[in-house]
Amino acid sequence: MANTSGYHVAVVGATGAVGQQMIKTLVNRKFPYNKLTLLSSSRSAGKKITVNGEEITVQEAVPESFEGVDIALFSAGGSVSKKFAPEAVKRGAIVIDNTSAFRMDPEVPLVVPEVNEEDIQKHNGIIANPNCSTIQMVVALEPVRKNFGLKRVLVSTYQAVSGSGAAAIQELNDETKALLEGQTYEPHVLPVKGDKKHYQIAFNAIPQIDVFTDNGFTFEEMKMINETKKIMHMPELKVSATCVRIPVATGHSESVYFETEKDGINAGQIREVLASAPGVVLEDRPEEQIYPMAVNAVGKYDTFVGRIRKDPDEDNGFHMWVVSDNLLKGAASNSIQIAESLIRMGLI
Amino acid sequence: MANTSGYHVAVVGATGAVGQQMIKTLVNRKFPYNKLTLLSSSRSAGKKITVNGEEITVQEAVPESFEGVDIALFSAGGSVSKKFAPEAVKRGAIVIDNTSAFRMDPEVPLVVPEVNEEDIQKHNGIIANPNCSTIQMVVALEPVRKNFGLKRVLVSTYQAVSGSGAAAIQELNDETKALLEGQTYEPHVLPVKGDKKHYQIAFNAIPQIDVFTDNGFTFEEMKMINETKKIMHMPELKVSATCVRIPVATGHSESVYFETEKDGINAGQIREVLASAPGVVLEDRPEEQIYPMAVNAVGKYDTFVGRIRKDPDEDNGFHMWVVSDNLLKGAASNSIQIAESLIRMGLI
Numbered sequence: 001m002a003n004t005s006g007y008h009v010a011v012v013g014a015t016g017a018v019g020q021q022m023i024k025t026l027v028n029r030k031f032p033y034n035k036l037t038l039l040s041s042s043r044s045a046g047k048k049i050t051v052n053g054e055e056i057t058v059q060e061a062v063p064e065s066f067e068g069v070d071i072a073l074f075s076a077g078g079s080v081s082k083k084f085a086p087e088a089v090k091r092g093a094i095v096i097d098n099t100s101a102f103r104m105d106p107e108v109p110l111v112v113p114e115v116n117e118e119d120i121q122k123h124n125g126i127i128a129n130p131n132c133s134t135i136q137m138v139v140a141l142e143p144v145r146k147n148f149g150l151k152r153v154l155v156s157t158y159q160a161v162s163g164s165g166a167a168a169i170q171e172l173n174d175e176t177k178a179l180l181e182g183q184t185y186e187p188h189v190l191p192v193k194g195d196k197k198h199y200q201i202a203f204n205a206i207p208q209i210d211v212f213t214d215n216g217f218t219f220e221e222m223k224m225i226n227e228t229k230k231i232m233h234m235p236e237l238k239v240s241a242t243c244v245r246i247p248v249a250t251g252h253s254e255s256v257y258f259e260t261e262k263d264g265i266n267a268g269q270i271r272e273v274l275a276s277a278p279g280v281v282l283e284d285r286p287e288e289q290i291y292p293m294a295v296n297a298v299g300k301y302d303t304f305v306g307r308i309r310k311d312p313d314e315d316n317g318f319h320m321w322v323v324s325d326n327l328l329k330g331a332a333s334n335s336i337q338i339a340e341s342l343i344r345m346g347l348i
Numbered sequence: 349m350a351n352t353s354g355y356h357v358a359v360v361g362a363t364g365a366v367g368q369q370m371i372k373t374l375v376n377r378k379f380p381y382n383k384l385t386l387l388s389s390s391r392s393a394g395k396k397i398t399v400n401g402e403e404i405t406v407q408e409a410v411p412e413s414f415e416g417v418d419i420a421l422f423s424a425g426g427s428v429s430k431k432f433a434p435e436a437v438k439r440g441a442i443v444i445d446n447t448s449a450f451r452m453d454p455e456v457p458l459v460v461p462e463v464n465e466e467d468i469q470k471h472n473g474i475i476a477n478p479n480c481s482t483i484q485m486v487v488a489l490e491p492v493r494k495n496f497g498l499k500r501v502l503v504s505t506y507q508a509v510s511g512s513g514a515a516a517i518q519e520l521n522d523e524t525k526a527l528l529e530g531q532t533y534e535p536h537v538l539p540v541k542g543d544k545k546h547y548q549i550a551f552n553a554i555p556q557i558d559v560f561t562d563n564g565f566t567f568e569e570m571k572m573i574n575e576t577k578k579i580m581h582m583p584e585l586k587v588s589a590t591c592v593r594i595p596v597a598t599g600h601s602e603s604v605y606f607e608t609e610k611d612g613i614n615a616g617q618i619r620e621v622l623a624s625a626p627g628v629v630l631e632d633r634p635e636e637q638i639y640p641m642a643v644n645a646v647g648k649y650d651t652f653v654g655r656i657r658k659d660p661d662e663d664n665g666f667h668m669w670v671v672s673d674n675l676l677k678g679a680a681s682n683s684i685q686i687a688e689s690l691i692r693m694g695l696i
Contacts, residue, residue, distance in 0.1 A: 152661070156504035156603035158553045158592065172551075177528050180521065197637045203520075204643045205506045205594060205601045207655050207669045212634040216615065216657035225660060238661035242603040242669070244506065246553060246594045253553045255504035255590040255603075267564065286560040289545045295552045307555050309564035312573060313500070313586035321555045321590070 006034030007348070009339075010069045010093070012084065013076030014038035014058050015047055017166040018098060021332035022073050025301075027052050031336055032343070039065050040076065063087035070348060071339050074098060075331065089125030094348060096335045098129040100219075103227060110230050113337045114279040115142040120341055127338055130231060131223040132330025133157050133243065133252055138231050139303040139329070140322045141258060143277035144270060145232060149261020151316070152238040155224060158246045158253035159209055160294065161201060163326050164190060168201075169249050176202040176247065191245055201247050209243040218243055251294025252326040259316045267310050270318055274305050279329070284308050292323035300325055301333045354382030355696070357687075358417045358441070360432065361424030362386035362406050363395055365514040366446060369680035370421050373649075375400050379684055380691070387413050388424065411435040418696060419687050422446060423679065437473030442696055444683045446477040448567075451575060458578050461685045462627040463490040468689055475686055478579060479571040480678025481505050481591060481600055486579050487651040487677070488670045489606060491625035492618060493580060497609020499664070500586040503572060506594045506601035507557060508642065509549060511674050512538060516549075517597050524550040524595065539593055549595050557591040566591055599642025600674040607664045615658050618666055622653050627677070632656050640671035648673055649681045 009026065013019040019040075026033060038049055038058045045060035059065060061080070066072060066088035074081045075098035085095045085102070102108040109119035110128045115138050120127060130138070137155060144150055161168040171189040178185035179202050187198040191208040199206055210219035217225075224241040228234075275282040283292045284306035292304035303324040311317030324330060342348040357374065361367040367388075374381060386397055386406045393408035407413060409428070414420060414436035422429045423446035433443045433450070450456040457467035458476045463486050468475060478486075485503060492498055509516040519537040526533035527550050535546040539556040547554055558567035565573075572589040576582075623630040631640045632654035640652035651672040659665030672678060690696040 154502060154605055156590075158506065158594065173528065176524060180525050180528070191637075195637060199637075199641065200643055203596050204599075204641055205596060206641060207601070207603075207639050208634075208637060212637075215660075216634055216655070217660075240605075240659050240661065240665075240667065242504075242655070242667055244601070244603065246506065247596070248551050248553060248594075251552075253555070253592070255555075255592065257502055257588075286556075286564055289539075289543060289547075289556065289560075291555050293547060293552055293554060295548055307564070307590065311588050312563075312565075313588065317588075319588065319590055 006032045007070040008035040008037065008068055009033040010037040010039055010066060010072040012039045012061055012072060012074045012080065014049060015040050015044040016075060017162050017169065018075040018327055018331040021327040022075065022335060023049065023051055025328065025332045025336045029336060031339065037065065037069060066091045066093050069093040071096065073335050085126055094123065094342060095126045096129060096338050097126055098331050098335055100131065100223060102126050103128040103130060104230065110227060111338050112138050112231055112334060113341050114139050116231055116233065117341050120338065120345060120347060129331065129335045129338065130227045131220070132163055132326040133159060133220065133254065134224050134227040134231070135330050135334050136252060136303045136322050136324035137224070137254055137256060138228055139279045140256065140274065140305045140320065142232065143273040143280065144258060144260060147273045148265050150234065150237060150258060151261050152259040153228065154240050154257040156242045156255045157244055158248070159243060160248040160250045160252055160326055161190060161245060162250045163209070163252070164193065167193065172201055172247055172249060175200060179203065201245060203247060206245040207242065209245055248294050250325060250327055251297045251323060252330060253292070253294050254322040256320050256322055257311070258318055259314065260318070263316060265316065267308050267318065270308050274308070279303055280305055282306065292321055294323055297323045297325050301328055303329055354380045355418040356383040356385065356416055357381040358385040358387055358414060358420040360387045360409055360420060360422045360428065362397060363388050363392040364423060365510050365517065366423040366675055366679040369675045370423065370683060371397065371399055373676065373680045373684045377684060379687065385413065385417060414439040414441050417441040419444065421683050433474055442471065442690060443474045444477060444686050445474055446679050446683055448479065448571060450474050451476040451478060452578065458575060459686050460486050460579055460682060461689050462487050463579055464581065465689050468686065468693060468695060477679065477683045477686065478575045479568070480511055480674040481507060481568065481602065482572050482575040482579070483678050483682050484600060484651045484670050484672035485572065485602055485604060486576055487627045488604065488622065488653045488668065490580065491621040491628065492606060492608060495621045496613050498582065498585060498606060499609050500607040501576065502588050502605040504590045504603045505592055506596070507591060508596040508598045508600055508674050509538060509593060510598045511557070511600070512541065515541065520549055520595055520597060523548060527551065549593060551595060554593040555590065557593055596642050598673060598675055599645045599671060600678060601640070601642050602670040604668050604670055605659070606666055607662065608666070611664060613664065615656050615666065618656050622656070627651055628653055630654065640669055642671055645671045645673050647676070649676055651677055
């Protein structure tokens, strides 16, 4: 049903790092909402958030919160999504879920609009937003796949702490300040809040994001592997990942190696297809020291790509450096792009 | 000539980040020196450094400084090495050079004692110490090569600022402090002191170490590629690198992908040969969140290896995470190990 007067949008996890960016992005992209319901756990309920001059009180999420909601944006952890997304769908909302709860469910489309917008059509009430580190990589890989085919991807990530939420940003700041002042700091959030041990992130690199799986890869690494194949519709694609947390607040960087299907491609051709690709900004002028950097990507919706060069030994192999704001394209703005696609495609 | 009463050792670049570690390492490893001459540019000459309770005045390096010197450890930049290393050799010293000045010279052995100690025998007065990021990688790769053969290496680095010297450590500290206090800071050292533009390293990742070459790779990346082949005597080895500076003071981390020559190897076998390899400490117990980290490697001579796992798609492909103190094994302690090898092999 087309709704010309705007949509009732709910944000679940409104006080979190991603939730905050979702609210900002709805405003900044002039998303056509006529009502905004902000939901959270009981702990954060009652907080007031000013949105576009209007003060909105955050309410505790209960099944009834979703009555009359058209689009529910979830980013409050997998267990919250598992509990409330079906309740929202039952009440007629379309759920865009930023957690990993439904991403690998064959009934749930996993969508990056620049890559597989058409998958939205197959939704059954829930559309999943991929993992932050996956999104920016597939935005950069899709133009390559489309033009030259893709055989293989190896990625090493340089991920910002905000991927672990607002508490992790606070920990990076507090810990860095303490160490610079010669004091000690007892980490309690990173690398993974719920895991047994916590380590210093300030002036360090931690090769663990999310908990470990039995095969020695972390869940974050397995997400990159599995989600990439699903989004790109390439179950046969060879993908591997090493995910690392570094002392950056916002902005994920990735060192990506890939092999094209097509032979005889050069770096200039890769650059050319990326320069005109949707959602991609090419920043690749080494002679002027122009390349993507996390601090420059903050606050932007695009994915920045540079350092593109042919592998010295592998004819079809290339390297690139991919950077994006993990809270925006990696989460909030991709979710809202999905909502925009729903409208443009006449699906809501 | 064996010298049982000890050697006259000169440190060129004694006031620099690496020079300081060279002096400390000579003391800590009880290197048999009977005289220590500390040399620098005219700018730092006159400074006094206390070594093992004895105060030594740093002198300006001139050709005559090397009269009577047995071993000259150079770490004051390539131009200083080019100028003074031949002068030192002319006066009978053996030069161990930590700059890139002579590394790719076919007449100069490029040595990591755990990998190619025997190459020291071919020296003509100068022995080159490899680049920091190369050393720790080949220490971890050599046991693999020796047992299973090696076809291919792809590395993405997470490098500490101290690789750019003491001024870069200062910049990281000053800049981080300024940003945490809401002030601005004008970077003037990183990514490369002598390059045109300087960028923020605090809370950022910069995909540039050293200046760019014409092929789009940086010199640092080309060093990793070329030095690895030379040290391992494998001109045919496929190697590529992406080198990235992150806001860490000391301790380089590396995400290394490699392919073995031998088929049918599993991660357990890789772990096994690394556990007993010289200079390697295996830290690989994901179930207990045990893996190498930069902050734990600081002050140690070893190379720490963990996160070893088979690639999901490539039968002979493996991933590992390699960490070491870039000022010690990456520079100072490798240089002094070379000097120790000279003695043990009866070459001085």
